Amino acid sequence: MDIDVERQHAARLALLDPLLPADPPLSGDLIDTVGALGAPAFQEVDSEALDATWGPLRRHTLTVRLAGADLGPLLDRWEEHLAKVVTPGDDDCAAQISWPSRDTSAVLALVRHGFAPLVTTAVRRAGSFGPAPTVPGLIIRHATKADLAACVALDLEVVRYDSQFGALTERPSTESGLRRNMAEMIDREQPCIWLAEVSDRPVGIVTVDLPPHSDWIAGRTSAAPAAYLGLGGVRSDTRGAGIGSALVSHVHRELDAAGIAVTLLHYCVANPRSVPFWSLHGYRPLWTSWNRRPAIRA
Template identity: 45%
Template sequence: MHNDVTATGHAARIATVDALLPAPLPFEVHDDATLLSAQVGDTTAAGLATSTELGPDSSQSIWRALTEHRLEVQLAGPDPAAGLDALLTRWDEHLSTIARPGDPECSAVVSRPSRDTAGVTEMLRHGFAPVGVIAVRPAQRMAASGPTTTPGVCIRHATPDDLETAVHLMLELQRYDAQFGRVTVRPGIDELVGKELLRLLERPEPQVWIAELYGQALGLAVLQMPDETAWIQHRVAASRIGYLSSLAVAEAARSAGVGTALAAHAHQVFDEAGADVVLLHTAVLNPRSTPFWYAQGYRPLWTGWQRRPAVR
């Protein structure tokens, strides 16, 4: 079975699924990756399996297990669901040789195009759950009408003097999101969040914004401009990408229009920077953020499926 043949068939299939998906290329196997393949009749499947490890003091450890096994998937042929099923079985066999059973700090992760629904049943059968989404909002998109912005909301650049408030808002958000599988609240999370926010606030023109309501800071938005988003550019067919890292609103101010005002301001900043699209991550099961972002003009582009522990 040839990886490039599967990639070609996969690319042709994906092109009909979502115009904002980038054209996939054949997998390149590096020293730390394993190429897996499976075939069911005329259907072929290829998977690139990789593993990465982080220390608990890494800022990225908040967003994932310390050991993360990932599988990139390409499917071609008349029965992609059967191909995925066979490929996941091959990956399970591979994981059983390298992962410790029952380790909660070891996860198996597959990212799939959200509109490519072939194989959803197979993902569930193999013990995966949809945990996160990369959502996309094309530039200048009109959002659905949301809560009326509360009079008195003022949005301004954050400064280092706002660090304590920013940390409080971010921690409140992350502890709420930890219920839904995307965030791990670790010992020392206050320090990790504080260091990252201070680094951003000390930049010459920080893209960190505070929403004040009658002088009280109740909301926070963190943006990455198009010259900072090369790390996620491979996820979307666009040249200039904005990324909305975080938007947090104090619990007491939710449903009051503070979040809507912050989102509208962020989109104006991205539009002025010439972003073709804006991306963000959201937790699938979050009953607040998911409907909020879709009301702001976003839609699912990639769905992140996770099994944790990776091997039960």
């Protein structure tokens, strides 16, 4: 392992974005070129698991350390590796690289190798607020067990809308997986699901993983404690009325009062609603997931 590359990579990113974490040293079977290191990995997801909804079933990833060099040669080396292990044209297989959003040095190399920015991990610091409109008749409250069916329906509507942007895949097991996940969240000791109601009808939802349930993603930022906003959406027939903004602003005030330093979330880069909405409410890109699906075309 080239320790100097690791150090230069860490120093470069620390200057670019103070909210990025200190990356651990790479391990395993590495590939390298001048000024660059990469750790390839593979994960195959059970098609019945809820995780199968959040991406392809077969995921080839490359974790990179770059010391100001051209990323292109390292991607070439990874291409050689993928050619040996990937079935060409497999649409449920993707090559993925998670890249610090403010590090623009690798963008051209990624584009020239056929990668596209697909998902952003965005971050909001405590105290950042967007608009909080007053919506006549709107009630915001925590979900209870009696709301399970309504929560699943709102969740499924968001999944179906986001599936058209290529990051999510609704599968036969998706609805049942969402129901299990939502039931588990409702049962948590600390309330973590907020519903927006108009005329006793649930029209919007936000869910948040609070510590320690957010530990799985907390390492993606240097700030702590971190929460993860996993779901935010309103019914399609109520969009544009300010319900989403009122709901999110309410949730942010509760998170700030609870001492949460930063909140993370994911949105699809191509989603014309998510990008402006979350930016307006204080989120900015921290990581960008660059994807190529299928990993190798037939």
